[in-house]
Every structure is written in structure tokens, then in C-alpha cells.
Amino acid sequence: MIWNTDYECLDRTGLSRHQGERLGRLIDVLYRRVPFYRKKMDAGGVKPRDIQGIDDIVRLPFTTKEEMREVYPYGLLAVSQQEIVEIHTSSGTTGTPVVDAYTAGDIEVWAEVMARTLSAGGTGRHDIVQNAYGYGLFTGGLGVHYGARRIGATVIPISGGNTKRQLALMRDFKSTILACTPSYSLYLAEAAREEGLDPARLGLKAGFFGAEPWSESMRGEIQQQFGVLAIDIYGLTEIIGPGVAMECEHQKGLHINEDHFYPEIIDPSSGTVLPDGQKGELVITTLTKDGTPVLRYRTRDITYLDRATCACGRTTARMHRVLGRTDDMLIIRGVNVFPSQIEEVILKVKGIEPHYQLIVERRNQLDELEVQVEMNESLFSDEIRNLERIEKTIEADLYATLNIHTKVRLVEPKSIARSEGKAKRIIDKRQL
Amino acid sequence: MSVKQISVFLENKKGRLAEVAKTLSHEKINIRALSLADTADFGVLRIIVDNPDRSLTVLKTHGFVAQVTEVIAVEVEDRPGGLSRILEVLDQDNVNVEYMYAYVEKSRENAIVICRIDDRERALQILEKNGIATLSAEALKAL
Known part of the structure; x- marks a missing residue:
């Protein structure tokens, strides 16, 4: 189902014109009202009058996550605070969170793009949407909520976790749509079987999965276990939350809601825009956002674009499912984890060597992070319980910082490979 | 009176204990008694040897974490x-x-x-x- 044929199926010429107009308006506002962007544009020698069409976007400066953090909390606001009706932030686990402040109009746009997202997987007003994304500052929960409301579907706002209850409600209310992280869906399937329920007979028809990297094989698994259409959805707090892009029933790449979010693929080292089909870093500009618009945001997600019309009839550019990241950020069970955070925690423990390794595996459909730390003279004890205490202490410290459970393993000295250049800290064994 | 025991950290993987035994045997050090305590991750080898001071030096130069207890x-x-x-x-x-x-x-x-x-x-x-x-x-x- 296509929610908004006017825009989702707009011919490419019309779409470009629309994008150019919106970009011009955006630049005017940013230059006048957001000192952060005025400074950047001045530094780059570009004035609002230089932007005559969407192709001129390449003259504009990029925005990075670090810059967005530096202007926390209100530095990106393009309207007065009283026009803001809702604020979301990124988890802030790496330090300062990134703020997404929405005007009433922004929430309307969010509901619109999420209605498109849910429709693309077949959600209609008769459906019962079990929303197992976390509600709160995290954009996943409310994003899906607004979209389902816009469609007129019934939302069960159960939020994340509480697996037994998820299953009970799914069975009792006969949920037809599931929204959660892909790994959690498989955990639900497993829990269902343990309770003697066949996940395929729960009555679900589609699921909307995002917020962490996943693979085609995992999709196959989810589809088979639940007997659903498993739709990949993409979004990020820096832009709007979920609703940036979604697959349609053909599952041939994620349609970017291009009338609101303008995509570019760049070479991450040079910043040069790459042609369609070539892999690079995804960059997004919010064309219609009023509260906290973002210019050429560097997502650090690696993908490529295809602007050919899809079999579904949508003309919007499609991005391939995210292939990787330009930095070494790890996404563990939907939580962003940076090796630098782990390093910080480990190195605070007295006597720990600055050599460590992170091993990520997916066991029973859940991500597991093992942190290997080298044993040394000052840590060593002939008593097992003292050594176990070291492991437990670091695990507790990591949990306090990252909010995820890790497994700390003491290893022999020099057993972690040393590197002369950039250390290879991460071994990701997940088959994505 | 107390005696010196050598405690050695071992990762719980194949061949580590053999490596300790080999290292000591090359130095003609005799292991009189031993005990091995372990978890899923690692073990602590405790040995009584005929030359504890020398054993400690030898093990350390071979990269083991060892101490006298x-x-x-x-x-x-x-x-x-x-x-x-x-x-x-x-x-x-x-x-x-x-x-x-x-x-x-x-x-x-x-x-x-x-x-x-x-x-x-x-x-x-x-x-x-x-x-x-x-x-x-x-x-x-x-x-």
C-alpha cells in the first residue's frame, strides 16, 4: 500500500523541483536564525542566494554528530523554544546527547513518514500494531506510535521488554503487526515456543524491524518463524527518528522519503558526492524540518542508492540495507557502543593494561559483547574469587556506563594482538 | 614455618599447562606438588617446586603472570x-x-x-x- 502517492510516486523532475524549493527555504532560515549554520556557511563562502536548486546542495557544509553535540542543548534550534512541542535525544551514552526538537509541524511530518513506513508493509486501519520499541526519549516507540495513529490502526503501546506479557497480549488482542528490533523478534519467537505457542500461528502478518544492523538471513528466519513480511526500516535521531526510509513489499532496498529527507552518498574521506550505485557514506539533509533542521548530516552508515522506479510504483530513491559504518561504533542490542567508552571504563580500573579486545557474537539471536582484558602482575592473585571479582567489577562498571551487559574475560598477557597503527579492537563475529 | 608456592595465571585453553611444565623442565626444575583451580575462562596453577625463586624468574621471562604465595x-x-x-x-x-x-x-x-x-x-x-x-x-x- 502506498500512503501518499502524490509524493511517493512523484516523477523525478517534479521531485527535484520540490527538493530545490525546500532546500532554498531551509537555507534562508538556517542562515538567518541558526548562528551555527551561518558561521559554517560563511566559512565555506556560500550565501543563501547561491542555492538555486537541489544540485547546489554540494556547495553546502556537512554536519557531523560531534558538531551537533557541541551545540547541545538548543544550538540547532531554528524556531523559538515555545514553538517546540516535543523533544527527543539520542541515548547520550557517549557523552552529550544529540537533541531532536519537534514543532507541531515536525510531529505531523513524522506521523506522515511513519504512516508511509507502516503502509509500505501493508498496515491498514484494521490492523493491531504491537509496538515493542521503547517509548520515551528514544524515537522508536513514539515514531511508530504516531504513524500507526495517523493510519488509524490500533496501537498497543507495550514498549520494549516484558517478553511474557508481549506474548500474552499478542495472543489475547490478536496483534497483526509487530514493531521491534529484529533480534528481539527472534527472542520473542523463541519464548513463544517455550510456552508452547507456535509463533507462526499468532496471527501476525507483518513486522517492522530496525534500530540495529541485521541481515537477509535473519530476515528469512523471522519471516519463516512468524509467517510474516519482515520490513527493514531506517531512521536516526539526528534526522527525525524512524521514518527516513523503509522497504516496500518487494524488499528491494529502502525507499527514502525524499521529499523530506534528501540523500547523498559521499566518499567518506574526500567528501565528494558519488554516483548512484557506488558505495559510500549516506548523507541526509532535512528538507522540511522546522525545529532542528540538519544540513548534510554525515550518518556514517555505508550504503548505495538506486533511483530507478520500484516495482511498487514508488519513484523515491532506494538505499541498500546498511552495509556497515565508517567509524567503529558497535550496535549491540540496539544500543550504540563505542570502543572508546569501553576503553575509558577499563582504564579506570587500577592496574588494567591498555590492551583489550571486543568480541561481538550473536548467540540465541541476541548480541553478546565480550571484553577481553589482559592479566598482569598487579591484578593477579592466587585466589580464584579475587580474579572473578575483577571481572565482575569491570562488568558492573561497563553496565553503569553502557547500560548493556557484557562478559569480561581475563586473558594471558600479550595474548591480544598488538598493532603498530590503529589497533584492531573489535572482532565482530555476527553474520550480518 | 611457611614455604613458597608459585601461582601462575593460565587462560583456559589448550596447551597452556603443558607450556608451564615444559618451561620448568627445560630449567630442570622439579614440580613436587600441584593444584589447578579453574573457572570457565581461566585457571590458577599452584605449584610447589624445588627452586621457587628460579621458577618465578623463568616463568616471568617466558611471559607468564606468576607470583610467590x-x-x-x-x-x-x-x-x-x-x-x-x-x-x-x-x-x-x-x-x-x-x-x-x-x-x-x-x-x-x-x-x-x-x-x-x-x-x-x-x-x-x-x-x-x-x-x-x-x-x-x-x-x-x-x-
Whole structure:
């Protein structure tokens, strides 16, 4: 189902014109009202009058996550605070969170793009949407909520976790749509079987999965276990939350809601825009956002674009499912984890060597992070319980910082490979 | 009197214990007694050797994390009730044994029990008071 044929199926010429107009308006506002962007544009020698069409976007400066953090909390606001009706932030686990402040109009746009997202997987007003994304500052929960409301579907706002209850409600209310992280869906399937329920007979028809990297094989698994259409959805707090892009029933790449979010693929080292089909870093500009618009945001997600019309009839550019990241950020069970955070925690423990390794595996459909730390003279004890205490202490410290459970393993000295250049800290064994 | 035990950190993977044994054998160091405590991740090897100081140096130069731990070596009659008596004595005075292991000397009638006790001095006094002999490093080496 296509929610908004006017825009989702707009011919490419019309779409470009629309994008150019919106970009011009955006630049005017940013230059006048957001000192952060005025400074950047001045530094780059570009004035609002230089932007005559969407192709001129390449003259504009990029925005990075670090810059967005530096202007926390209100530095990106393009309207007065009283026009803001809702604020979301990124988890802030790496330090300062990134703020997404929405005007009433922004929430309307969010509901619109999420209605498109849910429709693309077949959600209609008769459906019962079990929303197992976390509600709160995290954009996943409310994003899906607004979209389902816009469609007129019934939302069960159960939020994340509480697996037994998820299953009970799914069975009792006969949920037809599931929204959660892909790994959690498989955990639900497993829990269902343990309770003697066949996940395929729960009555679900589609699921909307995002917020962490996943693979085609995992999709196959989810589809088979639940007997659903498993739709990949993409979004990020820096832009709007979920609703940036979604697959349609053909599952041939994620349609970017291009009338609101303008995509570019760049070479991450040079910043040069790459042609369609070539892999690079995804960059997004919010064309219609009023509260906290973002210019050429560097997502650090690696993908490529295809602007050919899809079999579904949508003309919007499609991005391939995210292939990787330009930095070494790890996404563990939907939580962003940076090796630098782990390093910080480990190195605070007295006597720990600055050599460590992170091993990520997916066991029973859940991500597991093992942190290997080298044993040394000052840590060593002939008593097992003292050594176990070291492991437990670091695990507790990591949990306090990252909010995820890790497994700390003491290893022999020099057993972690040393590197002369950039250390290879991460071994990701997940088959994505 | 206390004796020196060598404790070595070992990752719980194939061949690590063999590596320690090989390292010591190259230096002609004899392992008199050993015990291995382990978890799923790692183990701690505790050994009584004929030359603890040399063993420590050798193991460290081979990259092992090792340390000297002072333990008590007690002679125990190699018959039913031998060990029980010592534990009773220590228990009466609330001395906690962290771990222990035993070995039997082929040339002697008594077994030797190695005890790791936090409050070593007090344990030694209690044992002495109860007429239980502890072995010195020299005595142990001479066996």
C-alpha cells in the first residue's frame, strides 16, 4: 500500500523541483536564525542566494554528530523554544546527547513518514500494531506510535521488554503487526515456543524491524518463524527518528522519503558526492524540518542508492540495507557502543593494561559483547574469587556506563594482538 | 614455618599447562606438588617446586603472570583421620583455609598438605600449640 502517492510516486523532475524549493527555504532560515549554520556557511563562502536548486546542495557544509553535540542543548534550534512541542535525544551514552526538537509541524511530518513506513508493509486501519520499541526519549516507540495513529490502526503501546506479557497480549488482542528490533523478534519467537505457542500461528502478518544492523538471513528466519513480511526500516535521531526510509513489499532496498529527507552518498574521506550505485557514506539533509533542521548530516552508515522506479510504483530513491559504518561504533542490542567508552571504563580500573579486545557474537539471536582484558602482575592473585571479582567489577562498571551487559574475560598477557597503527579492537563475529 | 608456592595465571585453553611444565623442565626444575583451580575462562596453577625463586624468574621471562604465595606445609599421617585432625584444630580457632591440596611422598609414611591461609602467623601458632609439625622450605626440599 502506498500512503501518499502524490509524493511517493512523484516523477523525478517534479521531485527535484520540490527538493530545490525546500532546500532554498531551509537555507534562508538556517542562515538567518541558526548562528551555527551561518558561521559554517560563511566559512565555506556560500550565501543563501547561491542555492538555486537541489544540485547546489554540494556547495553546502556537512554536519557531523560531534558538531551537533557541541551545540547541545538548543544550538540547532531554528524556531523559538515555545514553538517546540516535543523533544527527543539520542541515548547520550557517549557523552552529550544529540537533541531532536519537534514543532507541531515536525510531529505531523513524522506521523506522515511513519504512516508511509507502516503502509509500505501493508498496515491498514484494521490492523493491531504491537509496538515493542521503547517509548520515551528514544524515537522508536513514539515514531511508530504516531504513524500507526495517523493510519488509524490500533496501537498497543507495550514498549520494549516484558517478553511474557508481549506474548500474552499478542495472543489475547490478536496483534497483526509487530514493531521491534529484529533480534528481539527472534527472542520473542523463541519464548513463544517455550510456552508452547507456535509463533507462526499468532496471527501476525507483518513486522517492522530496525534500530540495529541485521541481515537477509535473519530476515528469512523471522519471516519463516512468524509467517510474516519482515520490513527493514531506517531512521536516526539526528534526522527525525524512524521514518527516513523503509522497504516496500518487494524488499528491494529502502525507499527514502525524499521529499523530506534528501540523500547523498559521499566518499567518506574526500567528501565528494558519488554516483548512484557506488558505495559510500549516506548523507541526509532535512528538507522540511522546522525545529532542528540538519544540513548534510554525515550518518556514517555505508550504503548505495538506486533511483530507478520500484516495482511498487514508488519513484523515491532506494538505499541498500546498511552495509556497515565508517567509524567503529558497535550496535549491540540496539544500543550504540563505542570502543572508546569501553576503553575509558577499563582504564579506570587500577592496574588494567591498555590492551583489550571486543568480541561481538550473536548467540540465541541476541548480541553478546565480550571484553577481553589482559592479566598482569598487579591484578593477579592466587585466589580464584579475587580474579572473578575483577571481572565482575569491570562488568558492573561497563553496565553503569553502557547500560548493556557484557562478559569480561581475563586473558594471558600479550595474548591480544598488538598493532603498530590503529589497533584492531573489535572482532565482530555476527553474520550480518 | 611457611614455604613458597608459585601461582601462575593460565587462560583456559589448550596447551597452556603443558607450556608451564615444559618451561620448568627445560630449567630442570622439579614440580613436587600441584593444584589447578579453574573457572570457565581461566585457571590458577599452584605449584610447589624445588627452586621457587628460579621458577618465578623463568616463568616471568617466558611471559607468564606468576607470583610467590606463602603457604603452610603440614605433615599429616597418611591414614584415616589424619587430615580431619588438622582441620578440626584450625576450625576450633576460626582459622579459614582458602584452599589446600595434598601430596604423598613415596619415601615417607606421612602425607604433606599444603594450606593457603590468610592469617598465616596465627595458623602456625595454633598448629604448633597442638603439636602439629609444619615443614620448612629446607625440609620440604630435602624430602
